[in-house]
Amino acid sequence: MFFSLLLFMSCISFSSSLMFLSWDYSLILEFNLVSLNSSNFVMVILLDWMSLLFMSFVFFISSMVIFYSEEYMLGDLFINRFIMLVFMFVLSMMFLIISPNLISILLGWDGLGLVSYCLVIYYQNVKSYNAGMLTALSNRIGDVALLMAIAWMLNFGSWNFIFYLEMMKGDLIMELINYLVVLAAMTKSAQIPFSSWLPAAMAAPTPVSSLVHSSTLVTAGVYLLIRFNYSFSENLMYLLLFISSMTMFMSGLGANFEYDLKKIIALSTLSQLGLMMSILALGSYKLAFFHLLTHALFKALLFMCAGNIIHNLNNCQDIRFMGGLIKHMPLTCTFFNICNFSLCGLPFLSGFYSKDLIVEVLSMNYLNMYIYMIFYISIGLTVCYSFRLTYYSLTGTFNFLSLNSLTEQSYLMLKSMGGLIFFVIFSGSMLMWLIFPSPVFICLPMVMKLMTLFMIMIGIWLGYEMAKFKIFYKLKSNKYLNLVSFFALMWNMPMLSTLGINFYPLFLSKVYINVFDQGWLEYYGGLNISNTLKKVLVIQFLSLNHLKVYFLMFIIWLVFLMINIL
Numbered sequence: 001m002f003f004s005l006l007l008f009m010s011c012i013s014f015s016s017s018l019m020f021l022s023w024d025y026s027l028i029l030e031f032n033l034v035s036l037n038s039s040n041f042v043m044v045i046l047l048d049w050m051s052l053l054f055m056s057f058v059f060f061i062s063s064m065v066i067f068y069s070e071e072y073m074l075g076d077l078f079i080n081r082f083i084m085l086v087f088m089f090v091l092s093m094m095f096l097i098i099s100p101n102l103i104s105i106l107l108g109w110d111g112l113g114l115v116s117y118c119l120v121i122y123y124q125n126v127k128s129y130n131a132g133m134l135t136a137l138s139n140r141i142g143d144v145a146l147l148m149a150i151a152w153m154l155n156f157g158s159w160n161f162i163f164y165l166e167m168m169k170g171d172l173i174m175e176l177i178n179y180l181v182v183l184a185a186m187t188k189s190a191q192i193p194f195s196s197w198l199p200a201a202m203a204a205p206t207p208v209s210s211l212v213h214s215s216t217l218v219t220a221g222v223y224l225l226i227r228f229n230y231s232f233s234e235n236l237m238y239l240l241l242f243i244s245s246m247t248m249f250m251s252g253l254g255a256n257f258e259y260d261l262k263k264i265i266a267l268s269t270l271s272q273l274g275l276m277m278s279i280l281a282l283g284s285y286k287l288a289f290f291h292l293l294t295h296a297l298f299k300a301l302l303f304m305c306a307g308n309i310i311h312n313l314n315n316c317q318d319i320r321f322m323g324g325l326i327k328h329m330p331l332t333c334t335f336f337n338i339c340n341f342s343l344c345g346l347p348f349l350s351g352f353y354s355k356d357l358i359v360e361v362l363s364m365n366y367l368n369m370y371i372y373m374i375f376y377i378s379i380g381l382t383v384c385y386s387f388r389l390t391y392y393s394l395t396g397t398f399n400f401l402s403l404n405s406l407t408e409q410s411y412l413m414l415k416s417m418g419g420l421i422f423f424v425i426f427s428g429s430m431l432m433w434l435i436f437p438s439p440v441f442i443c444l445p446m447v448m449k450l451m452t453l454f455m456i457m458i459g460i461w462l463g464y465e466m467a468k469f470k471i472f473y474k475l476k477s478n479k480y481l482n483l484v485s486f487f488a489l490m491w492n493m494p495m496l497s498t499l500g501i502n503f504y505p506l507f508l509s510k511v512y513i514n515v516f517d518q519g520w521l522e523y524y525g526g527l528n529i530s531n532t533l534k535k536v537l538v539i540q541f542l543s544l545n546h547l548k549v550y551f552l553m554f555i556i557w558l559v560f561l562m563i564n565i566l
Contacts, residue, residue: 002087006063013056021049021434028100028162044160046100050289053434054223055097057293060423061215061300062090064416068304069207071412072311082122086211089115093216097223100162102150105224109146109188112217113139119208120201131203134498138197142187142221149180165230174231181228182240189221189273191247196494198270202262206307209262214269214303215296222276222292229285241281245374248274250491252381256388256466257488261306261317264389267490268343269299271382278375279358287361290435291354294428298342298351301420305336308413309393312406321400322393328406333394335417340386342424344456345379350428355379357432359452360442376455383459388467 020026026048034041066083073079092111099105113136121132153159155173168174185191190198201213212218225240232240251270258264272295280288309325309332310317326333342351362375398406408414478484486492522528 002083003063003067006059006066006090010056010059010063013052013059016047017049017052017056018434020047020052025049043104044101045098046162047098050226051097053293054289055094057296058090058093058097058216061296061420062086062211064419065207065211065300065304067419068210068307068413068416069205071410072207072307073205082205085115085118085122086208089119089212089216093220096220100160100227102146102153102159102161106143106146106150109184109220110143112188112220113143116201116212116217119212120204122205122208123203128203130498131197131200135197135201138190138194138497139187141194142184145180145183145187149177149184152177152180161228165228169231170233175233175236178228178232178236181224182232182236185221185225186243187221188224189218189277190270191221191243191274191277192250193493193496195247195251195270195490196497199258199263199266199490200494202260202266206262206303206310209266210300210303210307213266214299218269218273219276219292219296222273222280222288225277225280226285226289226292229280229283237281237283241278241371244274244277244281245371245378246274247271248278248378249374249381250493252378252385253487254490255385256381256463257484258385259318259320261310261319261322261389261393262303264319264385265299265302265306268302268382268385269295271378272299272343275355275358275375275378278371279362282362282365282367284358284361286435287354287358290431291358293431294342294350294354297420297427298339298349298424301335301417301424302339302343304413304417304420305332305339308332308408308410308417309336311410311413312408313400316400319389319392322398323396323400324394324398325406326394328398329408331408331414332417335421337390337394338421339424340390342428344383344386344459345452348429350424350426350431353428353432356452357440357442360444360449361440363444363448363451364442376451379452380455380459380462383456384463384466387460387463391464391467 026046029045029047031043031045032040033043066086069079069083069086073082076082089112092108092115095108095111096105097108099108116139117132117136120135121128150159152173153161156164161177164174187194198213198218202209204212248271251267251274255264255267255271258267272291276288276291276295279291309322309329312329313322316322338349342349345352345355347356359375359379362372366372400406489495
């Protein structure tokens with residue numbers, strides 16, 4: 001039922017978006033919920049080509065994910081609860097997309113955080129609980145920033161930020177709101193220093209990772225910044241550019257030394273989020289939106305393929321145990337490869353249109369050498385970890401249990417993946433014609449034009465060289481173990497955001513419980529008093545005796561009372 005409903009909604013949203021785009025038309029609907037004296041409580045909805053197009057993509061991906069979950073979560077006792085949670089997630093996302101008002105954005109924003117927490121802890125083990133808590137607490141920072149922005153917006157006439165963006169540019173009040181919104185977006189989109197929650201959130205079931213941690217939750221921050229981008233000052237843009245470029249580089253580097261299949265794809269998502277944020281900070285919000293849409297499609301499918309592989313390998317996620325999968329699961333591996341190529345920016349797949357355009361627009365505007373180099377190095381790293389993943393999992397010999405019957409029998413999963421593959425191949429060119437009706441003219445020298453291709457080739461070679469292993473061949477990454485573990489741990493960020501924050505409070509609480517709670521307080525408190533009272537034999541005699549003793553004492557007490565009265 002949910003699958004059909006979401007697919008239908010996706011078709012309606014997409015056709016409406018085409019109509020709005022061709023007419024250059026926006027619609028603001030106001031629903032008066034409550035009128036109290038002269039105060040009106042109004043629910044505002046903004047419909048334009050951007051919100052409708054994003055909605056159609058979210059609806060489509062979520063419909064495929066729900067269809068996919070039917071088989072992936074087969075045998076789960078609470079599958080209905082799982083589907084309902086996913087549907088609640090989609091509703092929260094809709095709230096966020098169509099709101100030009102900070103209050104209703106907060107409803108969607110907090111809804112995303114809450115449902116995301118429920119989905120991350122779905123498997124109910126210690127690892128899931130820790131990951132869920134890290135996710136929830138990281139996102140709370142952004143929620144608080146949004147609440148502060150709402151409080152600060154009391155300086156204006158209403159909370160509909162969309163009316164104030166261009167008018168208030170450069171204004172001190174708007175500037176503070178911008179900084180708070182950027183902080184909120186950085187927590188939701190897992191930019192440095194809040195990056196560690198995204199790989200941790202892979203404890204959730206794979207369909208959740210496919211929907212939540214590729215195309216909706218993590219892109220909510222980017223979408224909010226796209227809405228706010230008109231009012232950003234130059235200093236804020238430079239700050240955002242620096243942080244997002246570092247995130248892009250750090251996660252690309254980390255993915256090259258990770259062995260967990262889902263975490264590699266999560267770090268890849270983080271890298272692409274950094275790319276979106278950085279091109280947004282350079283002023284091209286349409287390009288960021290374009291890459292957001294294409295990335296949502298191929299990353300959702302990449303997670304689905306990974307889920308199918310994990311499902312067929314009895315829940316094994318370590319890529320070192322895979323190998324030769326192309327013989328056993330040809331269709332899944334075909335989809336997997338197409339998505340990887342799209343991620344790398346192979347010409348004429350959907351990722352190429354957005355990624356190549358972003359890099360070439362960057363090359364047109366020279367900012368400085370650092371940004372130029374880090375963009376190209378990050379592109380090289382993307383190709384590097386993609387080919388490493390292909391080398392480990394799809395080629396070579398099968399490294400898992402010898403008695404493993406690995407066959408591709410998951411028809412529902414393959415159907416839902418087949419529904420997405422068409423868009424992974426063709427959506428790039430389609431969106432290019434839609435979003436940029438007049439062609440973008442890029443004039444670059446031959447060397448700069450071929451720079452992307454050159455970096456891709458280096459990435460392929462490095463990915464293969466770093467990953468290749470035989471019985472007699474020592475892994476190159478083992479030679480620099482300290483450096484590699486530093487890169488693989490995302491520059492020690494998980495340590496800083498978990499043990500770094502809670503080590504001393506936990507240590508102090510241990511000291512407190514030993515010294516006070518089970519020490520002096522216990523001695524002068526309940527335990528010592530009970531020991532002392534045990535020594536008084538009269539009380540012992542009374543407490544161990546029958547009811548008649550109590551009645552006798554009651555009568556004696558009455559007698560004493562009567563004597564006193566007389």
